[in-house]
Amino acid sequence: MDHISFIQNTLDLSVSVKEKSWLLTDGTLVIYHSRGVVEFVPSLDFTSNRAVVLSSGVHGNETSPIELLDTIIEDIQSGKLSLTQPCLFIYGHPAATHQHTRFIDTNLNRLFSGYQTPDDSVVEVALANRLMESVDRFFTKHDAQEKWHLDLHCAIRSSQHYTFAIHPYNRHYKRSDPLLRFLSQSKIEACLFSEAPASTFSWYSAEHHGAHAATVELGKVAKMGENDLTLLADFEKELRHFISHDSHTDNEKVISSVIEYQVTRSIMKHSEQFEFHFPSDLANFTQFNENELLAEDEGVKYRAQRGGESVVFPNAKVENGHRACLLVQKIEN
Template identity: 40%
Template sequence: MLTARPGAFIDAALTAPHAFTPDSWRVGSLTFNHSAPGIISIQPDVAKVSRCVVLSSGIHGDETAPIELIDRLLADILSEQFIPNVPLLLIIGHAEAIKAHTRFIENNLNRLFGGWNEEKNEEHYLANQLQTAVSDFFAAQPDDMTRWHLDLHSAIRESYHYMFGVIPTTPTARDVRPMAALLNDAKMDATVLSQSPSPTFSWYSANHHGALAATLEMGRVAPLFENDMREYEPLDRTLRGLLKAATLPTELAPMRFYRVTRTLTKHTDQFALTFPSSAKNFTPFEQGALLATDQGQEIYAEHEGEVVIFPNANVHVGHRAGLLATPFEPTVNQPIYVHAPQKASA
């Protein structure tokens, strides 16, 4: 049984799998199931709100503020200072990368959630384990419950928007205003609507389980326990509201919105960006500006003010080297859809 001591869940998450014993216990009206070192579910005797929530962190080992936030939340639940009204799955993901304070060991874990992986290394094993944990959690809940998944990260580079969320695309149209309003309530600076499939953890939950899902970028990377957690108090408050409140926020302003127009993919080892690798997230470009080259192919900005997000030329061939997006103003009384656009038939 985990204690309510802050840091206890982090210590458990970093335990070697062979030294871990699964455990279940009760505290008040809550049943805890600690199924793996960094995976714990919390089930109320009676869910007072018809939603279930996954909060994940540590998918990249050097992104530590989300890990601390999840740990503190669990400590408050175990001490009964905070009692959720919904089923909850908490995840601290990549223990080996966390201990090494590195993004990943061999493969980017957040590109491995497209389905079952041949378990060639630690990341492939972890992706399978986490997909199974999420699937089992959602399967244990009533079908009429709204499913949510927020995958918490920290950015590895500076950004014109210090905190922002990326909502993954889905195969069918779905109004994502509830998620966008939640991010706005959490004082996130921007929301980015993706337009193409990408095997991230939040994409997995959205596409395989119909969850309202988002990847949240919380500030900048820092060593474990060296984050200024005061920066994340609005997000912590909003997440606790998601776990407790019958009604959720609906306001979308003043948050900025962007829609992804293209994905920069590294097709060969000759891929190169034309701007400095230190460029901030949301750096804008003039229409016609040369952005990247790849074995003779030239990639230009197609829209005035097109911005780049997550630029990184040092990825594996075939992987995403950045997103290109344009700002837009949502119509607040109309649905906001984030599914991949369908080509009109001839």
């Protein structure tokens, strides 16, 4: 990895990966734990009250966050970017990226509810276990005052907000002000507040480690090498600042520019009869008026609730038992 990019190293499935470590010229310790998992620990000259996990590629075809983090990793290794806190970079599902698909057997981002017995017929189960173990080990090793996990994705459809984040429900805090400050400073347009436990990667870190965590959606799916990262320049600039500056300087009060939504409910797919009553290419955050028909499944009709609801992540092709969409309402401040 010290001679080729993190993407190239991770995607070369013909070469086995063994844990190794080395020092950069600025004293930063690099620990290459396993395929797609690399840790950077600044030299002892730095003291930080923050430890940060940055993950991408949990869905294999969501490539812009993978490329964005790869440029950051390269600059850390070359000395162009100096860290002030330990960071764990995770490239989640290289086998799916290889196949230009979202997943191999099942949606990896629905498997982080806790450790499961490996299933030889579902490759994602063992992968989820390994990624949770990586996060557990990192946060146990770096028992910082502030733990962070930004799980970076991109949407499979157009959206009325090009960038947005999902703030997971967890037992530690209802609303993470440090996270919202970061989202605002990085020009993320909107944030969805969930009121129910989930099984996503960001929820796992929030629930089990009290991390300031979010699933961050950065634009739309494109093939590796075809992403226009200039559209994510504000986010990348702030992320670089976030991991390379003293966390004590980030406590100033910021007037948030983030548009906030409350997740009202999820519509689950229960059968192959499931269908939406809107076009398959509907943009995220499209508003439906009260009582408008949204979906139908085995004769059960789902209509927009009082005050109307907006649809996010509609996908009628998900597996039975999985979420077909989120429904949200704007929070009026």
